[in-house]
Amino acid sequence: MTDSxxxxxxxxxxxxxxxxxxxxxxGAAAAVSAAPAIANANAKTSEAEKITIPxxxxxxxxxxxxxxxxxxxxxxxxxxxTLRIEPRVTLLDALRDRxxxxxxxxxxxxxGCGACTIxxxxxxxxxxxxxxxxxxxxxxxxxxxxxxxxxFSTVSSAFAKCDALQxxxxxxxxxxxITHHLRNEKNPTMESVKQSCRGNLCRCGTYNRIFDAAxxxxxxxxxxxxxTEKK
Amino acid sequence: MTKKNYDRExxxxxxxxxxxxxxxxxxxxxxxxxxxxDTKFQYAGKHIPRxxxxxxxxxxxxxxxxxxxxxxxxxxxxxxxxxxxxxTDIDVSGAEAIPGVKATMLLKKVGDRxxxxxxxxxxxxxxxxxxxxxxxxxxxxxxxxxxxxxxVDDASKDGxxxxxxxxxxxxxxxxxxxxxxxxxxxxxxRFAAAxxxxxxxxxxxxxxxxxxxxxxxxxxxxxxxxxxxxxxxxASTQGxxxxxxxxxxxxxxxxxxxEVICEYMGGGFGAKFGADQPTLVAANLAKKAGAPVKCMLxxxxxxxxxxxxxxxxxxxxxGATDGKIVVFDxxxxxxGGYTGGAGARNIMIYDMGASRKVEYxxxxxxxxxxxMRAPGHPQGSFVLEQVVDELAEKLNMDPIEFRLKNDRYPMxxxxxxxxxxxxxxxxxxxxxxxxxxxxxxxxxRGLGVGASxxxxxxxxxxxxxxxxxxxxxxxxxxxxxxxxxxxxxxxxGICAAEALGCPLENMKVRLGHTRDPYGPASGGSVTAPTxxxxxxxxxxxxxxxxxxxxxxxxxxxAAKLDIxxxxxxxxxxxxxxxxxxxxxxxxxxxxVEVTKERxxxxxxxxxxxxxxxxxxEVEVDTExxxxxxxxxxxxxxxxLVIDRLTFESQILGGVIQGMSFALFENxxxxxxxxxxxxxxxxxxxxxxxxxxxxxxxxxxxxxNGHNSAxxxxxxxxxxxxxAGAIANAIANATGVRVRSLPMTPDKVLAALAAKGGSR
Ligand code: FES
Ligand code: FES
Numbered sequence: 001m002t003d004s005x006x007x008x009x010x011x012x013x014x015x016x017x018x019x020x021x022x023x024x025x026x027g028a029a030a031a032v033s034a035a036p037a038i039a040n041a042n043a044k045t046s047e048a049e050k051i052t053i054p055x056x057x058x059x060x061x062x063x064x065x066x067x068x069x070x071x072x073x074x075x076x077x078x079x080x081x082t083l084r085i086e087p088r089v090t091l092l093d094a095l096r097d098r099x100x101x102x103x104x105x106x107x108x109x110x111x112g113c114g115a116c117t118i119x120x121x122x123x124x125x126x127x128x129x130x131x132x133x134x135x136x137x138x139x140x141x142x143x144x145x146x147x148x149x150x151x152f153s154t155v156s157s158a159f160a161k162c163d164a165l166q167x168x169x170x171x172x173x174x175x176x177x178i179t180h181h182l183r184n185e186k187n188p189t190m191e192s193v194k195q196s197c198r199g200n201l202c203r204c205g206t207y208n209r210i211f212d213a214a215x216x217x218x219x220x221x222x223x224x225x226x227x228t229e230k231k
Numbered sequence: 232m233t234k235k236n237y238d239r240e241x242x243x244x245x246x247x248x249x250x251x252x253x254x255x256x257x258x259x260x261x262x263x264x265x266x267x268x269d270t271k272f273q274y275a276g277k278h279i280p281r282x283x284x285x286x287x288x289x290x291x292x293x294x295x296x297x298x299x300x301x302x303x304x305x306x307x308x309x310x311x312x313x314x315x316x317x318x319t320d321i322d323v324s325g326a327e328a329i330p331g332v333k334a335t336m337l338l339k340k341v342g343d344r345x346x347x348x349x350x351x352x353x354x355x356x357x358x359x360x361x362x363x364x365x366x367x368x369x370x371x372x373x374x375x376x377x378x379x380x381x382x383v384d385d386a387s388k389d390g391x392x393x394x395x396x397x398x399x400x401x402x403x404x405x406x407x408x409x410x411x412x413x414x415x416x417x418x419x420x421r422f423a424a425a426x427x428x429x430x431x432x433x434x435x436x437x438x439x440x441x442x443x444x445x446x447x448x449x450x451x452x453x454x455x456x457x458x459x460x461x462x463x464x465x466a467s468t469q470g471x472x473x474x475x476x477x478x479x480x481x482x483x484x485x486x487x488x489x490e491v492i493c494e495y496m497g498g499g500f501g502a503k504f505g506a507d508q509p510t511l512v513a514a515n516l517a518k519k520a521g522a523p524v525k526c527m528l529x530x531x532x533x534x535x536x537x538x539x540x541x542x543x544x545x546x547x548x549x550g551a552t553d554g555k556i557v558v559f560d561x562x563x564x565x566x567g568g569y570t571g572g573a574g575a576r577n578i579m580i581y582d583m584g585a586s587r588k589v590e591y592x593x594x595x596x597x598x599x600x601x602x603m604r605a606p607g608h609p610q611g612s613f614v615l616e617q618v619v620d621e622l623a624e625k626l627n628m629d630p631i632e633f634r635l636k637n638d639r640y641p642m643x644x645x646x647x648x649x650x651x652x653x654x655x656x657x658x659x660x661x662x663x664x665x666x667x668x669x670x671x672x673x674x675x676r677g678l679g680v681g682a683s684x685x686x687x688x689x690x691x692x693x694x695x696x697x698x699x700x701x702x703x704x705x706x707x708x709x710x711x712x713x714x715x716x717x718x719x720x721x722x723x724g725i726c727a728a729e730a731l732g733c734p735l736e737n738m739k740v741r742l743g744h745t746r747d748p749y750g751p752a753s754g755g756s757v758t759a760p761t762x763x764x765x766x767x768x769x770x771x772x773x774x775x776x777x778x779x780x781x782x783x784x785x786x787x788x789a790a791k792l793d794i795x796x797x798x799x800x801x802x803x804x805x806x807x808x809x810x811x812x813x814x815x816x817x818x819x820x821x822x823v824e825v826t827k828e829r830x831x832x833x834x835x836x837x838x839x840x841x842x843x844x845x846x847x848e849v850e851v852d853t854e855x856x857x858x859x860x861x862x863x864x865x866x867x868x869x870x871l872v873i874d875r876l877t878f879e880s881q882i883l884g885g886v887i888q889g890m891s892f893a894l895f896e897n898x899x900x901x902x903x904x905x906x907x908x909x910x911x912x913x914x915x916x917x918x919x920x921x922x923x924x925x926x927x928x929x930x931x932x933x934x935n936g937h938n939s940a941x942x943x944x945x946x947x948x949x950x951x952x953x954a955g956a957i958a959n960a961i962a963n964a965t966g967v968r969v970r971s972l973p974m975t976p977d978k979v980l981a982a983l984a985a986k987g988g989s990r
Contacts, residue, residue, distance in 0.1 A: 088361055089361060097299070097305070097359065100299045102296075103290025104290070105296070105443070105444070107912070108530045109529060112530075142290075143289065144290060147289060152285050152288070156289045163280065163284065164288070165287050166498075166718075166884055167715060168287030168292060169497030172288075172290035194920045198920050200919070203442060203917060204716050205887030207919075207923045209880065209883065
């Protein structure tokens with residue numbers, strides 16, 4: 001039994017991960033603090049797989065939210081928006097249902113597909129796995145914020161050019177993932193691009209052209225996708 | 232309508248390089264010559280980014296799921312949590328007492344049967360989704376439980392629990408013998424006498440469509456100017472007009488009172504026709520609550536009730552003599568859930584000599600099957616391609632050489648040649664599991680082939696296009712059909728611009744509004760061949776109308792004018808020309824508006840089938856059983872290629888979904904509880920970025936002469952051959968056959984172990 005934590009420790013652990021505990025805790029810290037433990041377990045799998053681990057923040061002061069609606073201030077694409085919502089509302093539902101920011105899509109609502117991907121404090125996050133109350137004070141960036149009205153980001157343009165989309169429902173999530181990858185990877189390669197979007201699913205089958213689009217966006221260059229036989 | 236004169240005759244050059252035929256077609260006076268091998272295209276056949284690519288890639292495209300309105304309510308459906316039983320009570324009072332709940336409705340009554348875990352029983356709506364979920368949980372339904380059966384083996388046993396009605400779960404057998412005059416005796420004799428024989432059982436799994444946008448829609452009631460109710464529904468659908476019909480029927484409304492809108496939709500793959508339950512719930516609750524209602528399924532509901540591809544168990548006997556298939560005898564059954572229906576298709580590609588096909592379906596307490604991309608074909612092909620390969624192997628023939636001997640379609644021959652060259656077929660292990668490609672290590676490589684067919688050339692069926700030309704040079708084409716991600720909007724625009732002669736950048740296409748002219752539901756790969764011909768016909772009609780209008784202002788006889796490459800010019804004096812914008816300015820305050828019905832298909836044409844060939848290279852880790860697809864070459868034809876970019880995307884999508892069917896997807900039912908165990912997207916596996924092979928697509932151009940555009944359907948044939956090709960590649964790599972889908976590591980290891988030893 002030397003490996004297993006003592007009873008009281010175990011209880012603490014369980015507490016730290018319970019949903020109730022989430023509701024009681026502050027800001028984004030609780031959500032990210034759980035991540036390193038999980039990510040570290042896989043950390044030695046491969047040097048090539050660079051896993052971005054959000055910095056661990058110790059649990060701070062415990063704050064209660066709810067029950068019932070509370071004021072929540074979210075800084076989205078540089079603008080602070082105040083919502084009156086229950087603490088159980090996810091960031092995804094806050095964006096889509098309360099703010100009519102529908103670029104992030106709801107597909108699995110449990111961290112399994114990446115359609116709801118946003119960037120928070122520089123980290124790629126599934127917005128369906130965050131409670132909006134946790135995201136107060138954070139810099140939230142959604143697909144609506146990556147290019148000004150009437151313009152298109154390089155990544156979006158590359159997706160359109162390479163036909164890296166069919167129905168397009170997974171596309172905003174992939175665009176956010178690739179945007180994040182290209183910001184953080186100085187020398188993106190086919191392998192790094194594939195690794196970067198392993199947390200996103202596409203049902204129509206556009207992956208190969210997403211890789212092409214990412215590499216095209218990285219160079220800013222022209223040219224058609226290399227998965228095709230040129231005519 | 233005045234009767235048309237079809238006296239004009241034109242000769243079309245059809246086929247493909249090295250295989251050209253001339254055919255004559257009769258045309259109406261106002262019809263342009265159909266496109267053929269001689270046509271010089273300005274746009275068609277090029278890589279053209281889709282019209283809505285930027286809207287989608289910027290997150291600005293609004294899907295039905297994205298529609299929000301002030302005061303909009305959110306609905307949830309209460310679902311049965313038992314697989315079989317009778318409802319003894321439904322109590323919605325607890326839900327109605329929750330503040331914020333605005334309306335409830337029953338989808339079943341007391342005494343009704345529920346036949347699968349997840350069947351809709353009641354619905355609620357509330358001011359937000361969280362409250363709607365509280366309300367959903369507060370609805371109390373009690374049941375008299377009945378024994379259930381959720382897999383074919385359990386439901387087909389004697390004395391099995393009855394899934395729905397009647398005294399058996401089995402549907403009557405259908406027996407098809409081809410050619411008809413062959414006796415059952417002859418089938419048996421042929422098998423007995425064959426040089427090479429295969430006798431084996433193959434299984435395919437239940438697959439769910441798993442479109443990323445779930446089923447459902449948003450409904451909003453208004454009043455027209457005379458105070459009559461009108462209904463607008465934003466539906467995630469493959470059939471805007473079939474949703475319209477369903478809503479009119481359900482709510483007893485005239486067509487004039489209802490509009491269905493579907494500008495963008497997040498995938499359907501066959502599961503989204505007609506007014507489905509969530510859409511009807513949205514419309515009914517919106518009426519009851521007096522506010523717009525959104526009702527979209529969640530992922531779990533989508534798996535349980537959103538449709539699926541039936542599984543199959545094939546018992547096969549097949550024989551070949553002298554390099555020709557002489558007999559194919561198959562009994563197949565599977566389950567399409569509680570509604571039954573589970574056929575498989577596998578006798579259309581090769582000449583099978585004599586075939587007998589016995590089929591029946593077994594009902595189970597599972598959600599109903601719906602059409603899924605090439606219904607019946609991928610499962611049938613997985614079986615057929617392995618059988619054909621096994622016969623070739625026993626005859627000591629190359630599997631492609633053997634296929635060519637049993638295939639009479641000329642385009643597939645050319646496609647095999649192209650695919651063999653692109654994958655370097657000469658590398659194939661001459662014997663399964665042995666050769667330079669297989670190597671001597673634990674990871675073995677192999678090559679495998681599969682073929683596909685389809686034959687969809689669209690139809691007239693009332694499809695029409697409206698074309699509007701404005702004085703500012705802008706052109707808009709309108710049709711009420713939907714773009715399910717295949718690129719329908721784009722190919723309509725390209726065909727209309729091509730026929731009209733206007734610059735492509737001036738072309739806009741509005742789809743998915745049912746007040747616009749009728750368009751087809753997107754099933755059976757019917758959309759592209761239907762709408763491209765319609766767009767060509769309408770573009771031509773708009774050109775005639777436009778020239779007629781401006782000819783008066785130019786004082787030139789309209790018959791002497793033409794448009795090409797964005798210029799209006801005088802035919803016998805081409806130097807006299809006006810660019811598109813200047814010509815349009817002549818319209819002044821007028822517009823040109825033409826609505827034109829699609830022309831009929833032609834009888835004189837090249838081939839009734841489209842073809843396709845896919846070759847897969849796989850690597851099998853004989854120690855872990857993991858199969859990795861390294862490369863797939865996919866060569867497909869579908870008549871004239873309008874947009875090479877979206878054409879290739881269709882192939883990519885077909886290959887990836889085919890690979891997913893081959894290696895990953897599987898709906899897992901728990902026999903004891905009757906519940907689906909993997910009703911999410913992390914344990915219902917579809918492939919991700921790291922699973923992707925290199926995929927080489929070849930859009931194989933054919934001029935087919937079936938309709939005025941010469942376009943055929945492509946969506947479905949691309950998904951058919953992949954699983955069979957991968958299975959054959961596994962056999963080529965390892966020397967063992969995996970006859971059950973998905974070909975997961977456990978099955979690969981079991982097959983290797985059965986052969987004796989893993990290396
Ligand atoms: S919706 Fe958030 S990961 Fe699927
Ligand atoms: S484009 Fe349809 S799910 Fe990716």
